[in-house]
Amino acid sequence: MSVVAPLPARFARLVKIEHTIFALPFAYVGAFLAVNRTPSVHDLLWITLAMVGARSLAMALNRSIDAGIDARNPRTSGREIPSGALSIVQVALFSAAALALFVVAVWQLAPKTHYLWPIPVVGFVVYPYLKRVTWLCHFWLGAVDGLAPVGAWVAIRGDLPWQAWALGGAVAAWVTGFDLFYSLLDVAVDREQGLHSWSVRFGETAAFAGARALHVATIALLFVAGLGLTVGVWYWLGLIVVAALLAYEHSLIGPGDLARLDAAFFTTNGIISVTFFVFVFFDAV
Numbered sequence: 001m002s003v004v005a006p007l008p009a010r011f012a013r014l015v016k017i018e019h020t021i022f023a024l025p026f027a028y029v030g031a032f033l034a035v036n037r038t039p040s041v042h043d044l045l046w047i048t049l050a051m052v053g054a055r056s057l058a059m060a061l062n063r064s065i066d067a068g069i070d071a072r073n074p075r076t077s078g079r080e081i082p083s084g085a086l087s088i089v090q091v092a093l094f095s096a097a098a099l100a101l102f103v104v105a106v107w108q109l110a111p112k113t114h115y116l117w118p119i120p121v122v123g124f125v126v127y128p129y130l131k132r133v134t135w136l137c138h139f140w141l142g143a144v145d146g147l148a149p150v151g152a153w154v155a156i157r158g159d160l161p162w163q164a165w166a167l168g169g170a171v172a173a174w175v176t177g178f179d180l181f182y183s184l185l186d187v188a189v190d191r192e193q194g195l196h197s198w199s200v201r202f203g204e205t206a207a208f209a210g211a212r213a214l215h216v217a218t219i220a221l222l223f224v225a226g227l228g229l230t231v232g233v234w235y236w237l238g239l240i241v242v243a244a245l246l247a248y249e250h251s252l253i254g255p256g257d258l259a260r261l262d263a264a265f266f267t268t269n270g271i272i273s274v275t276f277f278v279f280v281f282f283d284a285v
Helices: 007-014 017-035 041-065 067-071 088-106 118-130 137-145 147-157 162-193 198-202 204-227 233-252 261-284
Strands: none
Touching: 007 041, 007 088, 017 041, 017 147, 017 162, 017 261, 041 067, 041 088, 041 118, 041 147, 118 137, 118 147, 137 147, 137 162, 147 162, 162 198, 162 204, 162 261, 198 204, 204 233, 233 261
């Protein structure tokens, strides 16, 4: 007899709470670099809650909109909605609560953010539909995730100089690159269902080439951002470490060799985001 997990655990699995490690550290990077010191506890608290609400909303919407697609894919058929662990109504209520948390948190931050919050929400809604029409869906996902440091910056300073956009572009390129890897898991199923991805359109070898180019762009944009900011040696050491970790990530897998894709996608990218934030933290304090 199977044991049903408690409701909070099912919601945590729905939103892959452990993957918050990808976006949240880069929001902190934007916050610390915006003021070149440690932000106030007030700002860090509300930025954290805004990120938790936004990411929970994004994942819940994605899972709801893609429930039918997930049910037809053996890799994803065990997810909470297709498996019946959570109902569409439950996920809709969860989405409403996540949206409320996001909006309340945003209104505790700089006034300009009070009017910008619909932008990421629109991005969250649009993203799941894009795979139905275009292989550019990966770039949309990257752009939405790239709002993390940009949003944190404007939440504290209330302005958006080019340095903030460079940081956002770096995150966007990073996320898009590893999402090209992730798309390799479902190439056959996506073709059967008439879905679009970079891998479906251009093939496996092109997915690796695209990811390499995007991750080179990540390092270039972080370098350019650093030149325009008042940063010290810790920032530049962090950039070197990130470049090394990205090179290591690409060494783990290659065309026809996806056995270590989980290590490349989840473990290494989680380490990258946390590591870079640690170096930025030491640079700012």
